[in-house]
Amino acid sequence: MHPHLLLNISILCHFAGISGQYPLVQNVTVTEGGTANLTCRVEYNDNTSLQWSNPAQQTLFFGDKKALRDNRIELVRATSSELTISISDVMLSDEGMYTCSLFTMPVRTAKAYLTVLGVPEKPEIDGLTKPAMEGDHITLTCITQGSKPAADLRWFRNEKEVKGAKEVNASGKTFTVRSSLQLQVDRNDDGVAYTCRVDHVALAQAPQQATEVLEVHYAPRVEIIHSLAVPQEGQYLKLECVSKGNPSPDPVMWTKDGGELPDLDRVIVEGRELTFTSLNKTDNGTYRCEASNHLGTSSAEYVLYVYGESEFPHTTQIKYPNALGQHGTDHALIGGVVAVVVFVTLCLIIVLGRYLARHKGTYLTNEAKGADDAPDADTAIINAEGNHAHAEEKKEYFI
Numbered sequence: 001m002h003p004h005l006l007l008n009i010s011i012l013c014h015f016a017g018i019s020g021q022y023p024l025v026q027n028v029t030v031t032e033g034g035t036a037n038l039t040c041r042v043e044y045n046d047n048t049s050l051q052w053s054n055p056a057q058q059t060l061f062f063g064d065k066k067a068l069r070d071n072r073i074e075l076v077r078a079t080s081s082e083l084t085i086s087i088s089d090v091m092l093s094d095e096g097m098y099t100c101s102l103f104t105m106p107v108r109t110a111k112a113y114l115t116v117l118g119v120p121e122k123p124e125i126d127g128l129t130k131p132a133m134e135g136d137h138i139t140l141t142c143i144t145q146g147s148k149p150a151a152d153l154r155w156f157r158n159e160k161e162v163k164g165a166k167e168v169n170a171s172g173k174t175f176t177v178r179s180s181l182q183l184q185v186d187r188n189d190d191g192v193a194y195t196c197r198v199d200h201v202a203l204a205q206a207p208q209q210a211t212e213v214l215e216v217h218y219a220p221r222v223e224i225i226h227s228l229a230v231p232q233e234g235q236y237l238k239l240e241c242v243s244k245g246n247p248s249p250d251p252v253m254w255t256k257d258g259g260e261l262p263d264l265d266r267v268i269v270e271g272r273e274l275t276f277t278s279l280n281k282t283d284n285g286t287y288r289c290e291a292s293n294h295l296g297t298s299s300a301e302y303v304l305y306v307y308g309e310s311e312f313p314h315t316t317q318i319k320y321p322n323a324l325g326q327h328g329t330d331h332a333l334i335g336g337v338v339a340v341v342v343f344v345t346l347c348l349i350i351v352l353g354r355y356l357a358r359h360k361g362t363y364l365t366n367e368a369k370g371a372d373d374a375p376d377a378d379t380a381i382i383n384a385e386g387n388h389a390h391a392e393e394k395k396e397y398f399i
């Protein structure tokens with residue numbers, strides 16, 4: 001750099017520093033539709049004029065003189081040390097670099113950037129089928145337009161945050177933000193509220209949100225609740241058929257052992273309740289209740305065994321046959337155990353048989369011969385008896 005130029009710059013700075021005669025401005029951020037104040041200050045000023053101009057270099061105010069016809073732009077204060085103007089109902093197009101000029105010789109300027117925030121529109125949730133069927137795959141999409149900078153979208157399932165897939169597209173100066181949530185709905189989603197919330201700097205105090213409540217239809221599920229653990233003769237027993245489905249199932253149907261319920265005074269059916277006022281051993285049997293809606297039918301069973309006074313089991317550890325549908329499982333378990341025992345026994349017999357065969361080839365061969373040679377069954381027996389002596393040999397091997 002040329003030494004003279006350096007000197008000049010330092011003199012200029014020195015002079016400016018002492019006099020303080022230069023404009024000072026600050027960047028301004030305003031929300032769309034709001035009002036922005038643009039302030040330009042000069043610490044020490046003779047009566048040198050100040051001016052504000054917009055990003056298009058148009059003069060807005062020259063001192064207290066309005067230069068541009070725009071009702072939104074007004075003078076707030078004009079003194080020798082300050083020129084403040086306001087822009088109301090700010091639009092996105094107002095954004096840009098504004099210049100404050102101090103008409104000294106040479107002219108000194110300061111630049112203030114006006115940032116306009118785009119307010120996101122109220123979000124909208126799409127993609128909801130009402131009602132949805134249990135198992136349906138649905139994609140909820142939340143969209144908000146007009147944000148600047150791009151808004152953040154967050155999903156909540158009954159207040160608890162869940163992760164969505166966000167996508168941001170620019171459209172002009174603002175952004176369109178979309179967030180989607182993929183769900184496979186089940187009965188637990190029925191009545192659940194999904195909320196999409198917009199977080200944005202222009203919504204500091206009041207975040208915008210949209211909420212949709214899922215309605216899920218599902219086939220009923222039935223359960224029988226009983227009032228006694230050990231039903232005894234003469235006791236009161238209530239069986240309640242609890243069914244849950246959406247739409248709510250039609251009235252439940254009670255049957256006994258696959259047929260109609262016996263028509264007895266002691267047995268009262270009232271909606272989902274089956275009541276025995278006084279149990280009798282003849283009430284034994286499998287009680288079944290069934291509920292259905294247009295999506296399906298479901299049933300539950302209760303096996304009633306009425307204990308007599310004398311047979312009442314005294315140990316508490318006894319496993320009562322009364323159970324809710326689990327009786328099938330118990331049978332399966334016993335069957336399984338029996339199958340394993342039979343299998344193991346068979347294996348032992350085969351192993352033992354092979355062992356014996358290896359060590360007693362002669363005996364087996366002879367016996368087979370007796371049977372092969374015989375023209376009929378009787379002879380075969382005789383032949384076998386003829387070979388009876390060999391049985392003695394067999395005994396020896398077993399000892």
Ligand SMILES: *[C@@H]1O[C@H](CO)[C@@H](O)[C@H](O)[C@H]1NC(C)=O
Pocket residue numbers: 035036037076086
């Ligand atoms: C702008 O300045 C005026 C006058 O000083 C004040 O009343 C108003 O609150 C200011 N507006 C903003 C947005 O700062």
Ligand SMILES: *[C@@H]1O[C@H](CO)[C@@H](O)[C@H](O)[C@H]1NC(C)=O
Pocket residue numbers: 045046047
């Ligand atoms: C500025 O102008 C006013 C009136 O026009 C005058 O009274 C004042 O002395 C001037 N100040 C300076 C520093 O020139």
Ligand SMILES: *[C@@H]1O[C@H](CO)[C@@H](O)[C@H](O)[C@H]1NC(C)=O
Pocket residue numbers: 026027112113
């Ligand atoms: C004002 O905004 C402009 C443009 O965004 C930036 O370059 C500058 O550093 C900002 N000035 C201040 C003091 O923040």
Ligand SMILES: *[C@@H]1O[C@H](CO)[C@@H](O)[C@H](O)[C@H]1NC(C)=O
Pocket residue numbers: 167168169176177178
């Ligand atoms: C964003 O742009 C892509 C491709 O340009 C388009 O497929 C997508 O639908 C757009 N998304 C939104 C939210 O507008």
Ligand SMILES: *[C@@H]1O[C@H](CO)[C@@H](O)[C@H](O)[C@H]1NC(C)=O
Pocket residue numbers: 233234278279280281282
């Ligand atoms: C059970 O029912 C039978 C026939 O209905 C009746 O004879 C008997 O007295 C009843 N037993 C009890 C304990 O009520």
Ligand SMILES: *[C@@H]1O[C@H](CO)[C@@H](O)[C@H](O)[C@H]1NC(C)=O
Pocket residue numbers: 281282283284305306
């Ligand atoms: C009650 O049930 C038991 C076991 O299922 C059965 O042995 C008995 O005969 C039944 N009694 C009557 C009266 O049905």
